Amino acid sequence: MSVTVKDVAREAKVSRTTVSNVFNGRAKYSEETRQAVLDAARRLGYKPNLAAKSLITNQSNLIGLILPSYVDRFTLTTSPFYNIILDGIYSILQNEPYYDLIIHSVTARGDITQVSDWIDTRNVDGILAVGEYDIRFLKELSGRAIPVVCIDNYQKSYPNFSYINSDDEAGGYLAARKLIERGFRKIAICSVSPLETSPLIRKRFEGYQRAMQEAGYPIYTLEGSGGNPFDAGRQAGERLYKEKFDAAFCTEDMLAIGVINFLLRQHVVVGENFGLVGFDNLNIGRQVHPALTSIEQKIVEKGEIATKTLLSLLKESTPLNTRLILPVELVERETA
Amino acid sequence: MSVTVKDVAREAKVSRTTVSNVFNGRAKYSEETRQAVLDAARRLGYKPNLAAKSLITNQSNLIGLILPSYVDRFTLTTSPFYNIILDGIYSILQNEPYYDLIIHSVTARGDITQVSDWIDTRNVDGILAVGEYDIRFLKELSGRAIPVVCIDNYQKSYPNFSYINSDDEAGGYLAARKLIERGFRKIAICSVSPLETSPLIRKRFEGYQRAMQEAGYPIYTLEGSGGNPFDAGRQAGERLYKEKFDAAFCTEDMLAIGVINFLLRQHVVVGENFGLVGFDNLNIGRQVHPALTSIEQKIVEKGEIATKTLLSLLKESTPLNTRLILPVELVERETA
DNA sequence: CTGAAAGCGCTTACAG
DNA sequence: CTGAAAGCGCTTACAG
Numbered sequence: 001m002s003v004t005v006k007d008v009a010r011e012a013k014v015s016r017t018t019v020s021n022v023f024n025g026r027a028k029y030s031e032e033t034r035q036a037v038l039d040a041a042r043r044l045g046y047k048p049n050l051a052a053k054s055l056i057t058n059q060s061n062l063i064g065l066i067l068p069s070y071v072d073r074f075t076l077t078t079s080p081f082y083n084i085i086l087d088g089i090y091s092i093l094q095n096e097p098y099y100d101l102i103i104h105s106v107t108a109r110g111d112i113t114q115v116s117d118w119i120d121t122r123n124v125d126g127i128l129a130v131g132e133y134d135i136r137f138l139k140e141l142s143g144r145a146i147p148v149v150c151i152d153n154y155q156k157s158y159p160n161f162s163y164i165n166s167d168d169e170a171g172g173y174l175a176a177r178k179l180i181e182r183g184f185r186k187i188a189i190c191s192v193s194p195l196e197t198s199p200l201i202r203k204r205f206e207g208y209q210r211a212m213q214e215a216g217y218p219i220y221t222l223e224g225s226g227g228n229p230f231d232a233g234r235q236a237g238e239r240l241y242k243e244k245f246d247a248a249f250c251t252e253d254m255l256a257i258g259v260i261n262f263l264l265r266q267h268v269v270v271g272e273n274f275g276l277v278g279f280d281n282l283n284i285g286r287q288v289h290p291a292l293t294s295i296e297q298k299i300v301e302k303g304e305i306a307t308k309t310l311l312s313l314l315k316e317s318t319p320l321n322t323r324l325i326l327p328v329e330l331v332e333r334e335t336a
Numbered sequence: 337m338s339v340t341v342k343d344v345a346r347e348a349k350v351s352r353t354t355v356s357n358v359f360n361g362r363a364k365y366s367e368e369t370r371q372a373v374l375d376a377a378r379r380l381g382y383k384p385n386l387a388a389k390s391l392i393t394n395q396s397n398l399i400g401l402i403l404p405s406y407v408d409r410f411t412l413t414t415s416p417f418y419n420i421i422l423d424g425i426y427s428i429l430q431n432e433p434y435y436d437l438i439i440h441s442v443t444a445r446g447d448i449t450q451v452s453d454w455i456d457t458r459n460v461d462g463i464l465a466v467g468e469y470d471i472r473f474l475k476e477l478s479g480r481a482i483p484v485v486c487i488d489n490y491q492k493s494y495p496n497f498s499y500i501n502s503d504d505e506a507g508g509y510l511a512a513r514k515l516i517e518r519g520f521r522k523i524a525i526c527s528v529s530p531l532e533t534s535p536l537i538r539k540r541f542e543g544y545q546r547a548m549q550e551a552g553y554p555i556y557t558l559e560g561s562g563g564n565p566f567d568a569g570r571q572a573g574e575r576l577y578k579e580k581f582d583a584a585f586c587t588e589d590m591l592a593i594g595v596i597n598f599l600l601r602q603h604v605v606v607g608e609n610f611g612l613v614g615f616d617n618l619n620i621g622r623q624v625h626p627a628l629t630s631i632e633q634k635i636v637e638k639g640e641i642a643t644k645t646l647l648s649l650l651k652e653s654t655p656l657n658t659r660l661i662l663p664v665e666l667v668e669r670e671t672a
Numbered sequence: 673c674t675g676a677a678a679g680c681g682c683t684t685a686c687a688g
Numbered sequence: 689c690t691g692a693a694a695g696c697g698c699t700t701a702c703a704g
Contacts (some may be wrong), residue, residue, distance in 0.1 A: 002456075004681055015691045020683055029689070047456045051396065052681035054387035055696045083419050090441065097450070100458065102436040105426065114433070120338075120383040122436065230623055257623050264625050287566050287593050288624055289600050340697055351675040356699055365673070388697035391680045674704085681696105688690085 003046045012040035023048065050098070054123055061098045063310060064124040065089065066115065068131040069105040079229070079254065080282055081299060085130055085151065088303020096311065106133060112140050119144060126310045129153065132198055147313040147320060149306045154199035162313070163323040164306050166297040168200060171328040172207020175249040175277040175295050178336055180215045184247035184275045187212065188220040190236040190259065191251045192229045195221060204251050204279060220245070224255075233258015240274075241266050247275030247336065253282045256292055260335070276335040290334035297328045339382040348376035359384065386434070390459055397434045399646060400460040401425065402451065404467040405441040415565070415590065416618055417635060421466055421487065424639020432647065442469060448476050455480060462646045465489065468534055483649040483656060485642045490535035498649070499659040500642050502633040504536060507664040508543020511585040511613040511631050514672055516551045520583035520611045523548065524556040526572040526595065527587045528565045531557060540587050540615060556581070560591075569594015576610075577602050583611030583672065589618045592628055596671070612671040626670035633664050 009016045014033060022029060022037040029037075040046075054060045067082060093099055104118055115137070118124070127141065127148040132155055141148055142158035149162045157163070172189075179187045189208045191201050205221070212219050222239055224232035229252060237259040240248055250256035256278035260270055268274050271290045278285060278294035285292035305324065313320065345352045350369060358365060358373040365373075376382075390396045403418060429435055440454055451473070454460070463477065463484040468491055477484055478494035485498045493499070508525075515523050525544045527537050541557070548555055558575055560568035565588060573595040576584055586592035592614035596606055604610050607626045614621060614630035621628035641660065649656065 002681090005683090006681080016682085017684080017691060018689085021690095024683085033689085047453055049391070049459070049681050050457045051387045051390035051459060052696090053683075055385070055391055055681080055698085056683045058696080060387065080416070080419075083416075090439070094441070097453070098457070100438040100454075102438060103426070105430070117383055117433070118436075121386045121434070123385070123387060230619065261623050261625060283566065284620060287597050289597060338697090341699090342697080345675095352698085353675060353700080354673085357674095360699085369673085385697050388680090389699075391682085391697080392699045394680080675702100676704105677702090678700090680698085680700105683696090684694090686694105687692090 002049070003044045004049075005046075007044055008037065008041050008046045011044055012036045058123065059125050060123040061100065062122055062124050063093075063099060063101050063307075064119060064122070064127045065101055065103045066127060066129040066133075067103060067105045068133065069107050080284070081252075081280065082130065084282075084299040085303040085306075088300040088305075089128065089307045091300070092304050092307040092311070099311070101128075106137065109134055112137050116140060116144075119146070126314050128306050128310055132200065147310060149310045149313070151302050151306050152200050154203060157321065157323075160320050162309055162321060164302055164309070164326070165200075165324070166302070166326045167328050168203035169207040169210075171279055171295040171297065172204035172209075172249065172251075173211045174207070174328065174330045175204075175279065176208040176211035178277055178293070178330055178332075179247040179249065179275045180211060180217065182247070182275050182336055185217060186220065186244070186246045187217065187275070188222045188240060188245050188248045189251065190222045190224070190233075190240075190248050190255060192224045192232045192255055193226045194223045197226075201251050208249050222248070229254035230258040230261070233260075234262045237262025241268065245274075248277075250276065250278050253278035253280045253285050253292060253294055256294070256335075257284065257288055260288060260290070260292070271334045271336065277330075278335075281331050286333065293333045293336040294331055295328050296331045298326050301326060338385070339380045340385075341382075343380055344373065344377050344382045347380055348372045394459065395461050396459040397436065398458055398460050399429075399435060399437050399643075400455060400458070400463045401437055401439045402463060402465040402469075403439060403441045404469065405443050416620070417588075417616065418466065420635040421639040421642075424636040424641075425464065425643045427636070428640050428643040428647070435647070437464075442473065445470055448473050452476060452480075455482070462650050464642050464646055468536065483646060485646045485649070487638050487642050488536050490539060493657065493659075496656055498645055498657060500638055500645070500662070501536075501660070502638070502662045503664050504539035505543040505546075507615055507631040507633065508540035508545075508585065508587075509547045510543070510664065510666045511540075511615065512544040512547035514613055514629070514666055514668075515583040515585065515611045516547060516553065518583070518611050518672055521553060522556065522580070522582045523553065523611070524558045524576060524581050524584045525587065526558045526560070526569075526576075526584050526591060528560045528568045528591055529562045530559045533562075537587050544585050558584070565590035566594040566597070569596075570598045573598025577604065581610075584613075586612065586614050589614035589616045589621050589628060589630055592630070592671075593620065593624055596624060596626070596628070607670045607672065613666075614671075617667050622669070629669045629672040630667050631664050632667045634662050637662065 005016045005019045008019045019037050022034050126146050130151045151164050195205050222236050233255040263270050278292050281294040281296035285294050341352045341355045344355045355373050358370055462482050466487045487500050531541050558572050569591040599606050614628050617630040617632035621630050
């Protein structure tokens with residue numbers, strides 16, 4: 001029923017080998033035969049069958065994206081961060097007609113065998129992993145012969161992994177520095193989950209800590225217990241208010257928006273008698289009132305670069321185990 | 337190198353046919369042989385190769401998701417709606433170990449041959465399509481022998497398509513009705529793009545229109561010219577303010593948030609001397625101040641139901657061309 | 673209930 | 689530069 005290499009070969013009056021080679025740009029054929037093959041394929045409406053190709057080459061042209069499912073099963077809804085990463089990935093993949101992305105989300109405990117089966121049955125060529133995972137899960141991943149590109153992972157380094165991060169420490173520093181310069185003194189760092197939970201958040205904390213120590217100010221940590229960042233923000237807001245803090249650095253924008261939400265209802269003029277800096281510089285931060293001052297990190301670029309890195313790893317085996325740190329920047333709006 | 341049916345057959349001392357049949361739950365074998373096969377597979381760490389299976393069965397267990405790329409290439413970033421749909425899809429697919437989702441985004445003009453090639457080369461089993469598309473594109477889709485489940489599509493109906501929508505007309509009606517009951521009179525409907533652009537938005541408009549006509553109030557349409565909904569919202573806000581409107585029904589929450597943003601800066605007390613109702617009831621509507629009154633539609637459920645529908649279409653060929661309308665509901669907060 | 677054989681559509685040594 | 693042949697790992701008639 002469907003058109004195969006055999007048909008194209010017959011139509012172009014060449015062998016199947018030639019058709020295959022021309023399609024994969026392998027041997028250098030005379031321009032004449034090349035065109036004959038291409039024309040025949042066009043006339044017949046030939047489309048290669050990727051499953052057959054995969055069977056023989058042992059490659060699927062499938063890229064696996066691994067996402068953490070922290071909170072509950074609604075990862076994407078909860079955090080815009082992943083969508084932006086996804087947009088970055090697709091903006092590159094759009095120009096790679098034969099590559100497709102398949103997605104798997106992994107719980108904190110890491111569904112080791114499940115993901116492992118998925119990689120094997122689908123013959124996934126390479127992995128994009130966002131975030132931090134159970135160490136046994138990473139070990140299992142590292143044991144496979146496929147390249148892995150990690151975004152926002154500060155865990156143990158594996159030889160077949162490459163890493164892309166923002167300069168989170170610098171971000172924490174810039175945020176705290178800004179609040180100090182604005183004249184605030186009792187400045188807390190607020191996080192959705194306990195700081196030790198995440199090496200990434202820990203980096204942001206270290207930046208905050210460095211700025212505070214330089215200024216000779218005490219460190220205050222207000223750690224949430226996970227869950228929805230908005231709710232965590234409102235709870236943080238309540239403590240900030242009751243314990244008479246001057247300012248806060250929130251380790252993510254959604255948390256900061258929750259803080260604003262609470263403080264506004266106490267008639268605190270955020271930006272005047274209370275300073276607030278977020279992290280991520282999401283679009284939404286510009287829409288709330290007062291508009292959120294935040295540390296911008298290049299999220300789309302993270303997705304793009306990770307995808308490009310993986311693609312070049314797959315196509316030309318560029319060096320593995322690189323580490324790239326993207327710069328961050330303070331974006332000043334109304335809250336600090 | 338990898339374990340195949342052949343190896344399992346040898347280990348279990350049965351034929352490859354038996355292994356294949358047991359794995360696909362086909363013929364009824366003695367419990368003894370069944371267990372022998374399963375045990376052998378486990379001992380050897382056998383994992384079926386989906387590409388090989390696909391080659392012979394002509395099925396890929398791949399579901400194709402088609403998303404519109406309205407604004408620019410950053411579809412997911414621009415609208416949380418798609419993320420929620422995605423979460424709904426994955427919440428079902430999580431329990432379907434052998435099914436995977438691959439995503440393609442389609443521009444307004446509809447990249448017909450591109451998507452068509454994608455479906456053929458990957459042998460996509462079924463399509464989930466969100467939103468509205470060029471009619472030629474839909475026609476091409478309908479020409480293929482695979483089931484298509486549409487979310488939020490009010491266009492021409494095709495025999496192999498099924499449809500899932502919210503009751504958008506009722507939503508428009510509820511929104512306008514609420515504003516009328518609150519005593520507002522000069523009530524506009526605001527949209528990101530011209531109303532004729534989208535049959536879906538048109539439905540919401542018809543609901544608004546019905547309520548206004550019942551009350552004997554005039555219709556006012558404030559149509560944006562596409563682009564970022566926040567920006568469109570601020571522009572709408574400016575007109576609402578200058579032209580002294582009492583209230584507005586925004587056809588999506590993001591637009592409403594832009595309106596709030598503008599009006600707040602003019603010191604309009606939204607919810608008191610100006611009424612505002614959005615559509616979608618996104619999380620973010622609860623975080624802005626004042627909190628947004630909105631029409632809730634069941635977005636996660638849309639994704640879930642669409643996926644379940646497609647899955648049952650693929651597995652047991654349930655009836656095609658069904659149409660499901662999900663109820664909507666007014667969620668009252670501070671803006672109306 | 674079981675097994676030997678053919679074949680899905682492709683690529684890849686290998687010989688010419 | 690080209691072609692005949694083998695084989696990737698699976699399923700599916702078909703015969704026993």
